[in-house]
Structure formats: C-alpha cells, structure tokens
Amino acid sequence: MFKLSRKTITSFILIACAAFLIFSFSALFKNSVQKTFKPQLSLIDLLKREFSGIIFYHRNMVELDRLSSDAGNLRRRLFDLREIEQENARLKSLMGFKQKSPLRLVASRVIARSPHSWSSNVIIDKGRYSGIRRGMAVINTRGLVGRVIEATENNSKVLLVNDPSQGISSIVQRSRQEGLVNGSLGSNLIMRYLPDDADVAVGDIIITSELSQVYPKGLLVGKVINIGKEFSGLSRYAVIKPAAELSSLEEVLVIIP
Amino acid sequence: MKKWLLILFTLIVLATLQISWPSALNFFRIKPDLLLAFVISLVFYFNFKIALVSAILAGLFKDAFLPAPMAINTILFSLWSYLTFRLSSQVSTDNNYVRLIIILIIALLNNASLGMLSLNSGSYIPAGIFLRNLFISSFYTVVLSPFIFKLTKRIAA
Numbered sequence: 539m540f541k542l543s544r545k546t547i548t549s550f551i552l553i554a555c556a557a558f559l560i561f562s563f564s565a566l567f568k569n570s571v572q573k574t575f576k577p578q579l580s581l582i583d584l585l586k587r588e589f590s591g592i593i594f595y596h597r598n599m600v601e602l603d604r605l606s607s608d609a610g611n612l613r614r615r616l617f618d619l620r621e622i623e624q625e626n627a628r629l630k631s632l633m634g635f636k637q638k639s640p641l642r643l644v645a646s647r648v649i650a651r652s653p654h655s656w657s658s659n660v661i662i663d664k665g666r667y668s669g670i671r672r673g674m675a676v677i678n679t680r681g682l683v684g685r686v687i688e689a690t691e692n693n694s695k696v697l698l699v700n701d702p703s704q705g706i707s708s709i710v711q712r713s714r715q716e717g718l719v720n721g722s723l724g725s726n727l728i729m730r731y732l733p734d735d736a737d738v739a740v741g742d743i744i745i746t747s748e749l750s751q752v753y754p755k756g757l758l759v760g761k762v763i764n765i766g767k768e769f770s771g772l773s774r775y776a777v778i779k780p781a782a783e784l785s786s787l788e789e790v791l792v793i794i795p
Numbered sequence: 796m797k798k799w800l801l802i803l804f805t806l807i808v809l810a811t812l813q814i815s816w817p818s819a820l821n822f823f824r825i826k827p828d829l830l831l832a833f834v835i836s837l838v839f840y841f842n843f844k845i846a847l848v849s850a851i852l853a854g855l856f857k858d859a860f861l862p863a864p865m866a867i868n869t870i871l872f873s874l875w876s877y878l879t880f881r882l883s884s885q886v887s888t889d890n891n892y893v894r895l896i897i898i899l900i901i902a903l904l905n906n907a908s909l910g911m912l913s914l915n916s917g918s919y920i921p922a923g924i925f926l927r928n929l930f931i932s933s934f935y936t937v938v939l940s941p942f943i944f945k946l947t948k949r950i951a952a
Binding site: 547551568571572574575578579582583586649650651652653654655656657659661687688695697701702703720721722723724725728730785786 | 807811813815816817821824825826828830843847855856857859860861862863873874877880906909910913916917918920921923924928932
C-alpha cells in the first residue's frame with residue numbers, strides 16, 4: 539500500500555478540506571456539477587417513465603378511460619364556470635373591486651432527489667433562464683411542495699415542506715388559528731406552538747398565512763390527522779398530512795410573483 | 796490514468812444513481828449511501844492517495860445536490876477514508892465480513908454525524924425518524940456493499 543507520513547496525510551486532508559470547503563460555497567462549482575449531471579438525470583427520468591408505462595400498461599389504460607370521462611365532465615363544468623367568471627368580473631367591476639393579479643406559474647419536472655435521508659430536497663429542470671429565482675414558492679396540482687433555495691441557469695434546488703429546516707407560517711382554514719408548520723423528514727408535517735385552547739380539530743385544512751414572507755397566502759398545506767400535547771405541556775401540536783404527495787413528485791409549478 | 800478515469804466514471808454513475816434512486820427501491824423511505832460504500836471500498840483495494848482524492852470528489856458530488864451551504868460530506872468522507880486507512884494498517888481487512896463491519900460502523904458514524912448536525916442547526920427531527928434514518932440507512936448501505944466491493948475489485952484488477 540502507498541505509504542505516506544502522518545504529517546503529510548494530515549496536511550493533505552486539511553488543505554483539501556479547506557480548499558473544497560471554499561469551493562463548495564461558490565455557486566460556480568455547484569452549477570457545473572449540476573450541469574454535468576443533468577443529461578444523464580434527464581435520460582434516467584425518461585427511462586423510468588417509459589418503463590413504468592410498460593409495466594403498468596393495464597392500470598394506465600383503465601386510468602385513461604376514467605380520466606377521459608372525467609375530462610368530458612370537467613369540460614362541461616369549465617364552460618359553466620367561464621360563464622360565472624365573466625359574470626363575476628362584470629359584477630366586480632361594477633362594484634369597484636380591485637382585481638387580484640393572477641399568479642404566474644412555471645411548470646417543471648423533478649429530475650433528482652436528495653442524495654441522503656437527512657434532508658428533503660429535489661432538483662428541477664428549470665432555472666434562472668425560465669425566470670426562477672431563490673425564495674420562490676413551489677406547488678403542484680394538489681398543494682404546497684416547498685420553496686426554491688438555489689437557482690442556476692437550467693436547474694433549481696427545491697427544499698420540500700417536509701425538510702426539518704422548513705418553517706411555514708400557516709393557519710387553520712376554519713378557525714383562522716395560527717401556527718408554525720415544520721417538516722420532520724417523515725411523511726407528515728407538524729404544526730407547532732398551538733395554544734392549549736387552540737381551535738383545531740382532526741380533518742381541518744391548513745393553508746399558508748399572510749404572515750409568511752415566502753409563500754403567498756392561501757396555499758393548501760395539508761389536513762390535520764392528529765392532535766397532541768407538547769412534551770413541556772405548555773402548547774399543543776397538530777400532525778398534518780401534506781396535500782402534495784412528496785415522495786413521488788414528478789411535476790411541480792414554480793410561482794413567479 | 797485509466798484507473799483514475801474508471802474511478803471518476805464510477806463516481807459519476809454512483810452519484811447519478813444515488814440522486815435518482817427509484818422510490819420503489821426505498822426501504823422505509825430510506826436510500827442507501829452508495830458513494831460512502833464506494834469511498835471506503837477504495838481504501839481496501841487502492842492506495843490511500845487514490846482513495847482520499849476519490850473521497851473528496853464523492854463528498855463534493857454529494858454536497859452539490861444538498862441544501863446545506865457547508866461541504867460537510869466532503870469533510871466526513873475524507874475523514875472516514877483516512878480513519879479506514881489507519882485502521883487497515885492495524886487490523887487485517889482481507890476478509891469480506893470485516894470489511895462489511897467497517898462499512899457498518901462508518902455508515903452509522905456518518906449518519907449519526909449528519910443527524911446531530913441537523914439537530915444542532917435547530918431542525919426538528921422526531922426520535923423515531925432519527926433512529927430510522929440512522930439504522931436503516933446504515934444497514935441498507937451494508938447490504939449493497941458486496942456489489943460495490945465487486946465493482947471496486949474489478950476496477951482495481
């Protein structure tokens with residue numbers, strides 16, 4: 539085996555660690571690594587989808603039939619709703635309401651996930667070229683997914699709501715009770731700092747509050763599935779099942795404010 | 796030169812596999828640490844210089860896809876590589892079972908360090924999830940290690 543003196547080894551480790559510690563801070567290094575990995579990640583993503591399409595052919599066929607009939611029904615409802623929307627707009631303008639600006643969304647695919655189990659994040663295939671910036675909220679068709687923590691030219695890193703470093707100011711939709719939703723790395727989230735007399739019940743819907751600096755108000759976070767008392771006994775917590783299925787995310791929408 | 800290229804290629808393949816690990820192969824939502832297993836197996840089959848440089852590269856690849864600003868995996872991988880090298884000069888690591896035990900201990904230490912750092916930064920991780928990540932991830936890494944050993948042996952040959 540190649541022999542080195544202890545001093546040389548220690549110096550080498552220290553120099554390497556210090557150099558790469560500095561490099562890891564620079565976005566340039568991360569950008570190039572992510573750029574290197576993007577083609578094979580996109581290819582793997584494509585292969586995964588194609589394989590699951592073949593393996594689950596029958597299930598997909600049944601699902602297609604069901605969705606086709608649903609689409610027909612929804613198209614009819616959409617037509618009715620368009621009528622109502624136009625009527626609503628007319629009435630609002632008559633009453634002088636200020637129209638809320640609609641959210642601009644950028645659709646993106648998930649191409650990679652966190653390399654270990656101590657954090658919960660995904661890499662999406664759109665970045666700064668698509669208008670995505672750090673801090674933007676990310677949703678999918680079911681509800682809140684997370685926020686962008688890093689954006690390179692063609693990729694972005696999204697911290698999911700179940701990451702333990704997440705803290706989302708939220709409210710109970712029914713009672714407007716405020717609380718802080720934290721991730722726990724598991725499949726559920728925890729709403730903490732609820733007072734002992736908080737008006738919260740199993741089945742309540744949790745949405746983002748206007749106190750949140752990152753997330754727009756009213757995004758669906760999840761549903762309360764259990765309520766408990768904190769170990770200190772001073773406050774209560776609610777266990778929340780996230781609306782978005784975080785373990786099998788494929789497409790997400792980034793909210794451009 | 797050819798070996799360096801092969802190692803770099805394997806590192807890229809394993810890193811790609813780790814970040815796109817199919818959810819169907821997750822065990823209790825936990826994935827194995829293939830890069831850690833490869834980094835340690837390099838110490839068994841190659842000289843220390845190659846193992847250490849590969850450990851730094853593997854750590855960097857892992858850190859590039861993580862939200863933490865600090866290159867913690869780069870430091871930890873280098874440290875585990877160095878400690879395994881020191882250990883292998885003290886005890887015989889020719890037996891595969893001994894190698895698996897070393898991987899298990901290092902995987903446990905690595906997961907414990909990452910978990911403690913996460914807790915130390917103020918994150919809330921329930922005890923059950925902490926233990927699940929600590930043990931299942933480590934054992935899962937050990938279960939897949941024989942394949943990594945075979946792969947490393949083939950590169951070294």
